[in-house]
Amino acid sequence: MTQVVVVGGGIAGLLTAVRLSERGHSVTLLEAQPQLGGMITSITVGDALVDAGAEAYAVRGGTVRALCDELGLAVAPPRGTSQLWWQHGSNPMATGVLGIPSSLDDPALGALSSDEYQLAAAEPQLDRAVGADSTTLAELVRLRLGEAVLTKLVAPVTRGVYALSPEQMPLAEFAPQLLPKIAQTGSLIAAVAQLRGPGSAAVEQPVGGMFRLIEALRERFIAAGGTLRTDTAATRLEPGASGITVCAADDLRFNADQLVLATAAQPAAWLLATLGVELTPPPVRTIRSVILTAKKPEFAAHPIGSGAVVAEPDGVGAKAITHYSAKWSWAPEHVFRMTYPPHARPTLEGAVGDLARLTGVPITAADITGFASLAWESVPTRISPAERTAIREQASAAGVALVGAWLDGNGIAPAIAGVAQLLEHDWVNSAPASAGDMTHTGSDS
Numbered sequence: 001m002t003q004v005v006v007v008g009g010g011i012a013g014l015l016t017a018v019r020l021s022e023r024g025h026s027v028t029l030l031e032a033q034p035q036l037g038g039m040i041t042s043i044t045v046g047d048a049l050v051d052a053g054a055e056a057y058a059v060r061g062g063t064v065r066a067l068c069d070e071l072g073l074a075v076a077p078p079r080g081t082s083q084l085w086w087q088h089g090s091n092p093m094a095t096g097v098l099g100i101p102s103s104l105d106d107p108a109l110g111a112l113s114s115d116e117y118q119l120a121a122a123e124p125q126l127d128r129a130v131g132a133d134s135t136t137l138a139e140l141v142r143l144r145l146g147e148a149v150l151t152k153l154v155a156p157v158t159r160g161v162y163a164l165s166p167e168q169m170p171l172a173e174f175a176p177q178l179l180p181k182i183a184q185t186g187s188l189i190a191a192v193a194q195l196r197g198p199g200s201a202a203v204e205q206p207v208g209g210m211f212r213l214i215e216a217l218r219e220r221f222i223a224a225g226g227t228l229r230t231d232t233a234a235t236r237l238e239p240g241a242s243g244i245t246v247c248a249a250d251d252l253r254f255n256a257d258q259l260v261l262a263t264a265a266q267p268a269a270w271l272l273a274t275l276g277v278e279l280t281p282p283p284v285r286t287i288r289s290v291i292l293t294a295k296k297p298e299f300a301a302h303p304i305g306s307g308a309v310v311a312e313p314d315g316v317g318a319k320a321i322t323h324y325s326a327k328w329s330w331a332p333e334h335v336f337r338m339t340y341p342p343h344a345r346p347t348l349e350g351a352v353g354d355l356a357r358l359t360g361v362p363i364t365a366a367d368i369t370g371f372a373s374l375a376w377e378s379v380p381t382r383i384s385p386a387e388r389t390a391i392r393e394q395a396s397a398a399g400v401a402l403v404g405a406w407l408d409g410n411g412i413a414p415a416i417a418g419v420a421q422l423l424e425h426d427w428v429n430s431a432p433a434s435a436g437d438m439t440h441t442g443s444d445s
Helices: 011-022 063-070 107-111 114-121 137-145 147-162 178-185 188-196 211-223 265-273 297-301 348-359 385-397 412-422
Strands: 003-007 026-030 042-045 048-051 082-086 089-092 203-206 227-229 234-239 244-248 253-256 258-261 284-294 307-310 320-323 335-340 368-380 400-402
Touching: 003 011, 003 244, 003 253, 011 026, 011 211, 011 258, 011 412, 026 253, 042 284, 042 368, 048 335, 063 412, 082 147, 089 107, 107 147, 114 147, 137 147, 137 178, 137 188, 147 307, 178 188, 203 211, 211 227, 234 265, 258 265, 265 368, 265 385, 284 348, 320 348, 335 348, 348 368, 385 400
Parallel strands: 003 026, 003 258, 026 227, 082 307, 258 400
Antiparallel strands: 042 048, 082 089, 234 244, 244 253, 284 335, 284 368, 307 320, 320 335
8 A cells, every 4th residue: 555645734735635545545644733724724713713714715617616515515605795995985896807897887887987987888899809919917907998997996906815916917827718708709898707607706615614625624534544643743854765754743753655745835845955855935925814803783784895905005004804794694793804914913903993994883992802813924926837847846856746835826726736736646546555554653642
């Protein structure tokens, strides 16, 4: 039986462990933290158990929905309407793709002046070749819908959701289907309508929270005979007679015929360096957020809808706000999530002030029943396909397979795709090797 060690219990590592276990391999999963999931994890704030990190997945492509169906998880779209918050008030966010509306009747277009609207309304009559050579989201939107749509509808969304300006977003990475759909339909608005689908939500989540997906995968892994060890950080890799030995704290050693690293970039680079593989990990970014629970009757009216992106941040520290309880039908009232710039250090007082300003509801710290300030400090940035291939080849030459967001991209669908790519390897599909039992030595406490 092939002995596999998977280091890292985020979505990529956990799904890898499940798939390999179900293919007949003996799999041990090591996770440095007390709980699995990485950025897909839960937190209790006040009396509410909610998502601490990712709270939804993109519906496009159906990849994640298929996994939820496989695991028997019911899913649900969000409720309510998202908004763009300006100093003078709020207007709805476009129902479309990346802030691009899918219809000229979209209420989001109310943010435009009459002349700006007329320019956007003429888009379906433009030659389909206009913008066909665009490489960035900004270039395409500017050419087909005008500067006002770009600055008032699209840029606030991309900055709030992706922390990127439209100029920094290559179409090939963020919206690869737009140009082919324009060539087919003759219109950017029509292309977005086809991609989005009438009346469909762009995101959804397992009922109860994204962390339910991790719980279901954990149960699946254990049921398949996998061995799970949390609070077990890999510290060193050593070449073995028939594979690699993973060293951990307390003198634990795990011998593997095959090793999969599913950690963040920096830990992967550290571990590979112990095998003599020198990698320069790509840069990372920090996401800061605050979760608040509050008792205030006025919030029952959902004054900010399901949430808002702050388009005009003067005087407001938060970049975006989600009324979690308004967005997800199962959530207890009233839970709010706010995201902040990487350099911010949000305090309870500052977060309460932002909540009051964004919702228009007078509120003080006395109304707050729970508060948590979170920082995700290893969020990967994008790397090129050539860089990805080179990194994987270096690791593979040392007998190590790699999966994870820093290589495959943020989001659950890219994680699933990365695992699918791993499962194409010859060693995964070959008959289980007879290599002796998985062994570890040292304390098992």
